[in-house]
Amino acid sequence: MALYRGTGSGRLSRGLLLLLWVTLGSKLCPTGAIVQGANTSLAVPQNWTAHESATPDNKSQLPQFTLDDHYWLFAHFCWINFTIWMNNVTGAQLCDWRIISRPYSYLQYCLESAAEKLKFGYPNRIADDYIFKSHYIYFLNCTQDHPVLLDPPEDMLLALIIAPICLIPFLVTLVVCKSKDGKTQS
Template sequence: MEPCQHPYPPPQTLCPLSPCAPPSAVLLGTGLCHTDAVNMTGAGRDAPWAEARCPCSAPFLTERNYTDMTEECWKYFVSLMGNVMTSELCEWKVISRPYSALQRCLEDWAESFNYSYPNALAEQYIFQSHHRYFHNCTLEQPVYFDPPEDVLLAMIIAPICLIPFLVTLVIWRSKDGKAQA
């Protein structure tokens, strides 16, 4: 097995000591190892989650590292969105790939750190993406408004006036006196 390779190394990595742990790994008590100066380059991969699901990927155990990884996800998303023209920001066919990449990256790193997803930090980045890029987007469906007041009044009064007329008609027809068998 070869060691897992990540596109960017955190300053200090805590990882499970496994057959794919690098030779410079040092055991720290409960099956954790500390690695410094380990080659963790991306091997040609540019996405922050390129190896997040690798069986020997290191679940970083500190909130600081998770924060760093989500920030990398955000930077990657911003770089992808930099290629989208302003006029195309509301077209789902254009933005679905970067948006899905952000969501996938946040979800994969949360899973890698054994955090729940969605979590407050991931939601913050999702909301930030909506606020920064998609705040002027509207739904394709038309927004329905109440009809003008005179039309609304007519729609309310017509059935109210019709009910007494229909009740009178039913009573008048039933007074005919002919028994129906």
């Protein structure tokens, strides 16, 4: 990960090199292999296998990439940049929106713009997986400013339910008794 600590366009070019390495290597990945990202791992799509006998002349044996595969590559690139930014954030700062808003917004913008460029629907399953993963890895332990309101204890809840129910027959009886007098009050 020390390769990615650069700033500016250096970070982008290293990320593109990683993307090219993943897509154009002689052996892309064995079936079911895992690509190690920063702080997590994500499964590589199953059809990303390169055959040993594949040559530029024999292109039929090269893997065929679907639109999902292309979007997954872009999304993984967005994820790598996001994790690089989040590596610079310490534990107490993870819940401070002023600090994490820029990397989080970048992740969302990157996923959205990649989907737009590929004419791939957004939101989608792949983008949702990365957004949920970011919440699970980085923001799971953020406490809420307001305490969570819980249901009252069962005995108090029972009293709050039964009291109005018992009050209704008493009020009906009172109305009936008052109306039997026959005198209208003026």
